[in-house]
Amino acid sequence: MGAVVGTLTMQTKQRRPSRDKADDDLEMTIVCHRPEGLDQLEAQTNFNKRELQVLYRGFKNECPSGVVNEETFKQIYSQFFPHGDASTYAHYLFNAFDTGNTGSIKFEDFVTALSILLRGSVTEKLQWTFNLYDINRDGYINKEEMTDIVRAIYDMMGKYTYPVLKTDAPKQHVDAFFQKMDKNRDGVVTLDEFLFSCQEDENIMRSLQLFENVI
Amino acid sequence: MAAGVATWLPFARAAAVGWLPLAKKTMPKPPVDNSSRSDEILYVNVSGVRFQTWKNTLDRYPDTLLGSSEKEFFFNEETQEYFFDRDPEMFRHILNFYRTGKLHYPRHECIQAFDEELAFYGIVPEIIGDCCMEEYRDRKKENQERLAEDTEANEATDAPLPPHSTSRERLWRAFENPHTSTMALVFYYVTGFFIAVSVIANVVETVPCRPPKGSVKDLPCGEKYQLAFFCMDTACVLIFTFEYLMRLFAAPSRCKFMRSVMSVIDVVAIMPYYIGLVMPENEDVSGAFVTLRVFRVFRIFKFSRHSQGLRILGYTLKSCASELGFLLFSLTMAIIIFATVMFYAEKGTKGSTFTSIPASFWYTIVTMTTLGPVWDSSLVSGCFPPDGPVDPVLLGPKHHHLLHLQLLWFSLSNHEFTDEMTYSELCMTESVGFRTSRSTSLSSQQGAQNNSTGCCPRRARRRAAMRLANSTVSVSRGSVQELDTLQFKTTSIPPQTRSSLNAQPDDLKLNCGDQDFTAAIISIPTPPANTPDESLPPSPVPGILRNTRATAYTHETVKISSL
Numbered sequence: 160m161g162a163v164v165g166t167l168t169m170q171t172k173q174r175r176p177s178r179d180k181a182d183d184d185l186e187m188t189i190v191c192h193r194p195e196g197l198d199q200l201e202a203q204t205n206f207n208k209r210e211l212q213v214l215y216r217g218f219k220n221e222c223p224s225g226v227v228n229e230e231t232f233k234q235i236y237s238q239f240f241p242h243g244d245a246s247t248y249a250h251y252l253f254n255a256f257d258t259g260n261t262g263s264i265k266f267e268d269f270v271t272a273l274s275i276l277l278r279g280s281v282t283e284k285l286q287w288t289f290n291l292y293d294i295n296r297d298g299y300i301n302k303e304e305m306t307d308i309v310r311a312i313y314d315m316m317g318k319y320t321y322p323v324l325k326t327d328a329p330k331q332h333v334d335a336f337f338q339k340m341d342k343n344r345d346g347v348v349t350l351d352e353f354l355f356s357c358q359e360d361e362n363i364m365r366s367l368q369l370f371e372n373v374i
Numbered sequence: 375m376a377a378g379v380a381t382w383l384p385f386a387r388a389a390a391v392g393w394l395p396l397a398k399k400t401m402p403k404p405p406v407d408n409s410s411r412s413d414e415i416l417y418v419n420v421s422g423v424r425f426q427t428w429k430n431t432l433d434r435y436p437d438t439l440l441g442s443s444e445k446e447f448f449f450n451e452e453t454q455e456y457f458f459d460r461d462p463e464m465f466r467h468i469l470n471f472y473r474t475g476k477l478h479y480p481r482h483e484c485i486q487a488f489d490e491e492l493a494f495y496g497i498v499p500e501i502i503g504d505c506c507m508e509e510y511r512d513r514k515k516e517n518q519e520r521l522a523e524d525t526e527a528n529e530a531t532d533a534p535l536p537p538h539s540t541s542r543e544r545l546w547r548a549f550e551n552p553h554t555s556t557m558a559l560v561f562y563y564v565t566g567f568f569i570a571v572s573v574i575a576n577v578v579e580t581v582p583c584r585p586p587k588g589s590v591k592d593l594p595c596g597e598k599y600q601l602a603f604f605c606m607d608t609a610c611v612l613i614f615t616f617e618y619l620m621r622l623f624a625a626p627s628r629c630k631f632m633r634s635v636m637s638v639i640d641v642v643a644i645m646p647y648y649i650g651l652v653m654p655e656n657e658d659v660s661g662a663f664v665t666l667r668v669f670r671v672f673r674i675f676k677f678s679r680h681s682q683g684l685r686i687l688g689y690t691l692k693s694c695a696s697e698l699g700f701l702l703f704s705l706t707m708a709i710i711i712f713a714t715v716m717f718y719a720e721k722g723t724k725g726s727t728f729t730s731i732p733a734s735f736w737y738t739i740v741t742m743t744t745l746g747p748v749w750d751s752s753l754v755s756g757c758f759p760p761d762g763p764v765d766p767v768l769l770g771p772k773h774h775h776l777l778h779l780q781l782l783w784f785s786l787s788n789h790e791f792t793d794e795m796t797y798s799e800l801c802m803t804e805s806v807g808f809r810t811s812r813s814t815s816l817s818s819q820q821g822a823q824n825n826s827t828g829c830c831p832r833r834a835r836r837r838a839a840m841r842l843a844n845s846t847v848s849v850s851r852g853s854v855q856e857l858d859t860l861q862f863k864t865t866s867i868p869p870q871t872r873s874s875l876n877a878q879p880d881d882l883k884l885n886c887g888d889q890d891f892t893a894a895i896i897s898i899p900t901p902p903a904n905t906p907d908e909s910l911p912p913s914p915v916p917g918i919l920r921n922t923r924a925t926a927y928t929h930e931t932v933k934i935s936s937l
Contacts, residue, residue, distance in 0.1 A: 213413055216428075217381030239386045252389050269385070276388035284391055291392050312393050336396060357395055366394050 192225035194266040204270050205278035211270065218266055226263040229253050236315075243317025251311060255291040281367055282354065289353045299347035300340075305333045417455035418469075423462035424455070431472050438496040440472065464491040471497065479506035485513040545624035562680070565617055569676045572610040576670050579603045611647040614640065614673075635688070636679060643673040705742070713738045 194200065194215070201208055222231065229250065236249040256264050256272050275283050290296075294304045309329045340348045340356040348356075357363045416432065418425040418440075435441040450457045458465070464483065468491065471477040479488060479502055492499055502510050539547075548558035579596030586598060596603050618640045625631035646666040653663055678684040691698065713734035720728040728734045740746065 209413075213430075214384075221381050235382050236386070236389075239382070248392070252392065255392075273384060273388055276391050277384065285395075288391055288395060308392075309396060312396065332396065340395075353395075360395075362397065363395055366397065367391070 192265050194225070200267065200270060203267075204274035206270065206274055214270060214273070215266060218269060226265050227269070228263045232256075232264065240315050240317070243315045245315040247307075247311035248315045251291060251294065251308060254294070255287070281358070281364070284367055285354050285357050286350065289350050299349055300353070301347045302333060302337065305336060305348075306330065309333055309336075417453075418465075419450070419453070419455045419457045420460055420462045420465040421458070423465070425465065425469055427469060427472070434472060434475075435497075440468075440495060442496075444496070460494065461487070461491060464488065468492075468495050468497065471501075476503040477501050477506075478503055479510040479513075481506075481509060485510070485517050489514075542624050543626070545620065546626060549621055549624060561617075565613065566677070566680045568610050568613045569673055569680075571606065572614075572670070572673050575603060575606050575610070576673075607647065610673075611644050614644045614676075618644065636676075639672055639675045639678070642669055643676060646670055709735055709738045709742065712742075 197208060197211060200206075200211055204211070206214070219225070221227075221235075227235075232253045233246045233249040236245045236252070239245070253264065254260075256268050258268060258271070272287070275287050279287070289300070292300045292304060292308050294307065306329060309332050313329055337346075337348065339360070340352055342352050342356070414429050415426050416429050418427065432440045432445075439445055445456050448456045448458055464480075464487065467478060467480055477497065477499075489499065499510065548555055548561070552558045552562035579594060579599075581595050582592040583595040583598045585591055585593050618637070621637070621640075622628060622631060631637055646669045649666055650663055675684070678688065710731075713731050716737060717728045717731045717734040720726040720734075728737065
């Protein structure tokens, strides 16, 4: 049955993934992405069918074409953080969601990431976060990347912060971070160092627990 | 947008993981959403039409009836659905608002019904989408004006007076509603008669009469029978003054009355006489005095009280004031441009009449209004005519109906508006809620009192006029060319007049002197549809806009042509 559904639903037919902004509107009307079958997605993620349905209905309502491009992503994120400039952080987030580097987020990407962040194991969540911080995807977080991320977060927070951050200068914040994470003092943080350090930190662990069942 | 927030909220929360490791403290717990994701389908029965929607869809707008717990009052336990005894057609639009986040205004619906539905469901009209907002606003404004006008009409009806009204109130009522009493009616007709007499006297006193014995030169009748005319004028002015004072006395609010248009017209009509009485008979001021006498022609506007058509015309002008203003402005621009060009083109020529740019203004104005100049122009300017009459191109496609209304106005007096259907066709293409019935009602306005548009002819007519006034249609170009044109001629060749709305040929021979101005009644030349006009639909009307003026630059005179 799943196979029938799977074959009946069309495959991805993403055409002309051009990055030209002027063509974006036109592109949206041409590009139409349909996700794989419900069963497949259910298997791949930690959501059940109902949740996937709800998510998809909302997603489809917002993006009838089936994909989210970076501009839309930034706009959405800005809605939640109107006090600051969320565009930089949204950009990094977008890259983290867009695992295939296609320039747009399909529903599968969206749901996969949500599944990890909301229903995944602690390790998976931390891995995802590491991936987010590692801007150039080279497996290491160096100081520049970290500074960029922290600055982006500060920009986004604007005057109000959630969680509450003290008014550290980004540099001090980065230094503190490296102090904690970089065990072998080589100037970069690897995935293992990151995982290890985070699991040591009680605050982080407790906070991660809160993300269960946010959906 | 509410829907967006609801959809992306889990994503936003999840993305907060990103700054977790950077946080120094533990994050506070996120608010638990108890109205869980267990989505269910709700059934809404609106007068028998069953609608179904997700509960979440309705929850998007919690401050409306359907989004809040208020809908529980309408829940029918037996059928497990929400029952509303309202219009299902309208509900469709309301529900679409929840679904898409945009509220659209259905054009075929009555604006008041729509407003009532919105009020019932707790939706503010301000959120109507941009696509429909303009239409909504226009209709609302139109409706409000119509209502205001209707209530005004209702107040001014012939309802019997309250028993304890003072004589002042009764007098005012008699003035405003002549039908209420015989005396008022008599007075109404008498004033009307005297207005007509006054106007005719003004006209007749300039007619040349046979000269008295012993003189060769023709005299205008005004001078020959000076005493008679003076007496008639005095009588009229006395009556008008008496009427004005009576109205002033009777008016419930004197300040308001004095500021009203009709009162101003009354004053302007009688002031010249009194000023003339007190003015000394010396030469210097007599010129000014003559000018004052021109104001006597304003007495004709006193007919507004007697004629509804005139009032409607006045409202039309008033409500199209901005368009008229723009028209004037653009004409001025064009005049300045062409005058400048003409001046510099003619600068080198000896004996050119374009001695300065303001002097060129006259030439330009006269040509643009297709009157044609009287002096001959040099070869240069003959080869370079300014761009003739004001084309619709200048006015833009939006304003071409401006000119059509002028034709319509003419038809009011004549019932022979052959282009009426064209006009109504044209109107249908406008996006401003025109109705064909309007043109029929306007054209039959002066004729039979019955109308096709409603049970109450007067109301329908006024409504039609209001609609007309509210559209962007405007009357003729005001200052440059009145409904009468001025004919400027050196010879006494009668201009060509061709149409049903004819001037009396005799009128044109009124003044045979050189360089005299004559008022002539405009005529609509039956147009030879020879002009392609990009903005107008094919109709004979465009032909009127470009007038044959090929010979305007020669010695010959003028043709009277209308716009």
